[in-house]
Amino acid sequence: MARLRKKWWARDAMETSGVFIEDNYAHKGKWNEVFGNDNDIYLELGCGRGDFVVNTAAQNPDKNFIAVDLKDEVLCYLARKCKEMNLNNVRFMALNIMLIQNVFDKDEVKRIYLNFSTPWPKTKHNKRRLSHPKFLELYAEFLAPKSEIWLKSDDKPFFVDSAYYFKDSGYKLSYLTYDLHNSIYADKSVRTEYETKFSAMGKKINFLIAKMK
Structure with missing residues (x-):
């Protein structure tokens, strides 16, 4: 995997975007106040440069979107896109996803997107998968009843394992x-x-929707 080059301008681009959340834990239970409405909140974990979240948000102005990734070097591109597209229904943060349960309150999120998460193929690393039961347990702390998790992946073994994870987690x-x-x-x-x-390489994309019972 190519190493991300340090972008010294990245943090400034994020902080001046108007949609970057600097204090990740300050809005727990009050996210609708951040958006100024009571629309459903959708969460993308591992958003990369943000093409998915900005285009999905543009198509769904009646939903609120929060995007999470760890690296400023990718989030700075999301900041630019939000600014260029003048999106008011997107917020994003730099966060280790292991800490995500500290960001949201009970029943605060209606949908999670897991798009092309790292598959962590070695058995000893499986617990790092964002679809692993360990993470599903964290998500359950803030997902509303009948919420959905949408998962996409090009990695079939990871995808098949994830389907079992969801079933085993209820x-x-x-x-x-x-x-x-x-x-x-x-x-x-x-x-x-x-x-x-x-897709351009001819790979098929695996996709599932898992719904909380």
């Missing part, structure tokens, strides 16, 4: 396909940067 799989772009959700799911790249 979720119902309301939809699953091993070929998203030839499914009924082909036009309903915005493509990510990785998705565009992998």
Whole structure:
């Protein structure tokens, strides 16, 4: 994997975007006040440069979106896109996802997107997967009843394991396909940067929707 080069301008771009959350833990239980409405909150964990979240938010102005990643070097691009597109329904933060349960209160989030998360193929590293039961337990602390988790991946072993994780953690799989772009959700799911790249290489995209019972 290519190493991200330090971008000295990144933090300034984020802080002047008007949508960057500097204190990740200050709004727990009060996120609707941040957006100034009572619209449902959708969360993307591992947003990268932000193509997915900004385009999804633009198509769904009646929803609020919060995007999370760790590196300033990718989040700075999201900051620019939000500013260029004048999006008022997006906020983003730099955060280790292991700490995500400290950010939201009970029933505060209606949907989570896990797009092309790191598959961590070695068995000893499986617990780092964002779909692992350990993380699903964290998400349950702030997901509202009947919430959904939408997962996309090009890695089939990771995807198959994730489907079992959801079932074992009390979720119902309301939809699953091993070929998203030839499914009924082909036009309903915005493509990510990785998705565009992998599709051009001829890879099929796996997709599922897991619903809390």
